[in-house]
Amino acid sequence: MANKTLLVAQREYLENVRTKTFWLGIFIVPVLLAGVVGVSMLLEKLKEVQRYSVIDLGGGDLLARAEREFRSADAKAMWRLAAKMQDDPQLQELRDKAGATTAGEPSADQLKAVLDWVGRQDAKDLARLGELGASRRFEYVSTQQLGIAATDPQEVQRELGQRVHKGELFAYFVLGADPAKTVDDFRYVSNNFTDVGLRTSYESALTRVVQKDRIKAADIAPKVAAHIQEQVVCKPLQADSKGGTADVKKENVVDQWAPVGFVYFLWMAILGVASMLLTNTVEEKSNRIIEVLLSSVSPTQLMQGKIWGIAATGMTMVLVWVVFALAAGWTVPTLLGVSGGSAIMAVFMTLQNGGYLLSFAFYFLSGYLLYAAVLVAIGAACNTLKEAQNLTQPVMMALMIPLLSMVFIGQEPNGTVAKILSWIPFFTPFTMMNRAGGPPATWEYIGTSVLLLATIWLTMRAAGKVFRVGVLMTGNPPKLREILGWLRQS
Amino acid sequence: MQHALTLHGVTKRFGSFTAVSDLTLEVPKGCIYGFLGQNGAGKTTTIRMVMSIFRPDAGSISVLGQPDAAAIKDRLGYLPEEKGLYKKMKTAEIVAYFGKLKGMDRSTANLRARELLTRYGLGDWLDKRCEAMSKGMGQKVQVLGTIIHEPDLVILDEPFSGLDPVNRDVMRDLILDMKRHGRTVLFSTHGMEHAEQLCDYVMMIHKSRLQFAGTLAEVKRGRDRGIQLDYDGDGAVLQQLPGLARLNDHGKSAEIYLAPGRDPQQALRWLLDHVTVRRFDYREASLHEIFVRTVDDANRKLAAAGKEG
Numbered sequence: 001m002a003n004k005t006l007l008v009a010q011r012e013y014l015e016n017v018r019t020k021t022f023w024l025g026i027f028i029v030p031v032l033l034a035g036v037v038g039v040s041m042l043l044e045k046l047k048e049v050q051r052y053s054v055i056d057l058g059g060g061d062l063l064a065r066a067e068r069e070f071r072s073a074d075a076k077a078m079w080r081l082a083a084k085m086q087d088d089p090q091l092q093e094l095r096d097k098a099g100a101t102t103a104g105e106p107s108a109d110q111l112k113a114v115l116d117w118v119g120r121q122d123a124k125d126l127a128r129l130g131e132l133g134a135s136r137r138f139e140y141v142s143t144q145q146l147g148i149a150a151t152d153p154q155e156v157q158r159e160l161g162q163r164v165h166k167g168e169l170f171a172y173f174v175l176g177a178d179p180a181k182t183v184d185d186f187r188y189v190s191n192n193f194t195d196v197g198l199r200t201s202y203e204s205a206l207t208r209v210v211q212k213d214r215i216k217a218a219d220i221a222p223k224v225a226a227h228i229q230e231q232v233v234c235k236p237l238q239a240d241s242k243g244g245t246a247d248v249k250k251e252n253v254v255d256q257w258a259p260v261g262f263v264y265f266l267w268m269a270i271l272g273v274a275s276m277l278l279t280n281t282v283e284e285k286s287n288r289i290i291e292v293l294l295s296s297v298s299p300t301q302l303m304q305g306k307i308w309g310i311a312a313t314g315m316t317m318v319l320v321w322v323v324f325a326l327a328a329g330w331t332v333p334t335l336l337g338v339s340g341g342s343a344i345m346a347v348f349m350t351l352q353n354g355g356y357l358l359s360f361a362f363y364f365l366s367g368y369l370l371y372a373a374v375l376v377a378i379g380a381a382c383n384t385l386k387e388a389q390n391l392t393q394p395v396m397m398a399l400m401i402p403l404l405s406m407v408f409i410g411q412e413p414n415g416t417v418a419k420i421l422s423w424i425p426f427f428t429p430f431t432m433m434n435r436a437g438g439p440p441a442t443w444e445y446i447g448t449s450v451l452l453l454a455t456i457w458l459t460m461r462a463a464g465k466v467f468r469v470g471v472l473m474t475g476n477p478p479k480l481r482e483i484l485g486w487l488r489q490s
Numbered sequence: 491m492q493h494a495l496t497l498h499g500v501t502k503r504f505g506s507f508t509a510v511s512d513l514t515l516e517v518p519k520g521c522i523y524g525f526l527g528q529n530g531a532g533k534t535t536t537i538r539m540v541m542s543i544f545r546p547d548a549g550s551i552s553v554l555g556q557p558d559a560a561a562i563k564d565r566l567g568y569l570p571e572e573k574g575l576y577k578k579m580k581t582a583e584i585v586a587y588f589g590k591l592k593g594m595d596r597s598t599a600n601l602r603a604r605e606l607l608t609r610y611g612l613g614d615w616l617d618k619r620c621e622a623m624s625k626g627m628g629q630k631v632q633v634l635g636t637i638i639h640e641p642d643l644v645i646l647d648e649p650f651s652g653l654d655p656v657n658r659d660v661m662r663d664l665i666l667d668m669k670r671h672g673r674t675v676l677f678s679t680h681g682m683e684h685a686e687q688l689c690d691y692v693m694m695i696h697k698s699r700l701q702f703a704g705t706l707a708e709v710k711r712g713r714d715r716g717i718q719l720d721y722d723g724d725g726a727v728l729q730q731l732p733g734l735a736r737l738n739d740h741g742k743s744a745e746i747y748l749a750p751g752r753d754p755q756q757a758l759r760w761l762l763d764h765v766t767v768r769r770f771d772y773r774e775a776s777l778h779e780i781f782v783r784t785v786d787d788a789n790r791k792l793a794a795a796g797k798e799g
Contacts, residue, residue: 007591
């Protein structure tokens, strides 16, 4: 008996897997994803360099020091990179002259050496190293370089303003006359207020410089000042059952975006595979082949065979994706440096954690079986895809809930909404996957899984009944009440 | 055990509609049995109950001596009325698949599928996809899929519909072949000539009720004999034949039934005067005539019953 189910499943699987469209569909998803990542990175690179100028009303060395401070974050990163990449010939000079080390802070002289070095490098060579933020995106142009001969600040500002208006300059800064007393007359003039990168970075650089001056003026020892300005950092620790604490394990640190990425992926996989089953059933029914099959196998065998055959198809698809993702998970972060904060990157990072894959496989299979049972029953009751689409609408609407709530649940993995949705079997796979960052308590995992499996069993039985009656029906699609009637029969 | 199939008091209802009502029937082993009836008379429902696709609401069915057809599905072959194939599958694959579903092992099924297809003229199509075939070829493939496992009872629902004359002959030979191998063949048809040529037994069902069943001779016994006429000329004149009871005029040929007591010799004489007679035959009623009359009579009875009620 089970043998026939297997035969049906096998045929179903082979028919799907043999088509070109199946493999095209499989490969197009990673290619698209890679494309999205690639394009967003390319766009970042293509971002135009923002040219800015600065006019210093004070006339001191504030401009030069602010500029150096502005670049120093980049310089520090470069200084550490030189120590990290011992074999890189381009960085050899940094190791020799600036004495780069991986730990510690560069001294003022070392920093100056690095800044000098950066200034001499070709932009392309620096882009290769990929660690520079400000230097790559913002370019300082002095008023002389802009060919502004005027000396009167009002005149200079007018000329700079014209250039900003024409688009030659992205922005110009006005540094106040007496920053030791007030910073009220500092200005930022631009026509673009959406891209605030330049302004915020430059502002914080200025703040650091001005603070330093004021500390000096107030005759506060630098040590004292550093002590006062120290930032509070809370060390993260995990609590255990005895109330003790331990260092946070690496696998428990999950970016909130990673589960969201997983849920979306799960959603696509379940929906895709389950609708494959729906289409397949309706086609087979309108094909009339179903009656021949029913003379050899029982409706239950046929239904089970189809469900498992397509499950195998879906698993193949997901497996190929997982292989791609694993490969990407191991290579992409090291390739690009771990700087990327995007959701995809977070997913890749978490992929290195095996438990995720395991629960993904479980929730995919259980979610698929649940929705498959519903859709196969609908498919059996309908004669055309159009009819089926009407009947599947409520299912699709229900499926929107995990999609709409996925960001919210990702942020509040142990909130009331998340907890309630976990106990609704039709949402369990998505919600539990979504809450992985929490993570939910073990009893929640077990309880919801038991409920989910029980629901799958019940739904399968009901689907079997609908399938048995519906699969040979022709004519008008049955009303919901009639379908419920079939459930009561036999 | 003499019967391949026994139905006793079988009834099937769909909601308020009765598809088959109180049907009792015996199909002897090794015969060819024809199911006759109009569209929607209940033939397909009966067949589906025999195949245990539907369960009867009342009555019992015994197939090959078994009360439960599901248990002996592998010994049955079934070609449904609406015929379909997996379009993307190759011809030999699908025939073998049907065999495997009937419990044949893989290699035997594959081998036998290729052998059957070759024997019935589809040797060039073994590895071609079903979607590329014409309707007639597809139907042949389906029939081969039905019989690949050498079933004891073969049930064919409208096997001749949609076939050209050459393929009809192929189908006929297939059915005769199966009988020769000792199998029981049951088929439903609208083509009375096929029933008349092939069947040992026929039954007719009309509006869910059995009208008659038996050997061809039994069915024809006691019916009016009629004149089979081939003629040239204006067929309208035939209506004026003295003593005419009923006429089936086909334009070039006609079946003529005379009122009781009328002499066919006189009718011949009259006909010779009015049309050019090419053939004149006075013989038992054709199955076609019996079919049409049965439908007429049954409808008249039903109408009368309706008026009374």
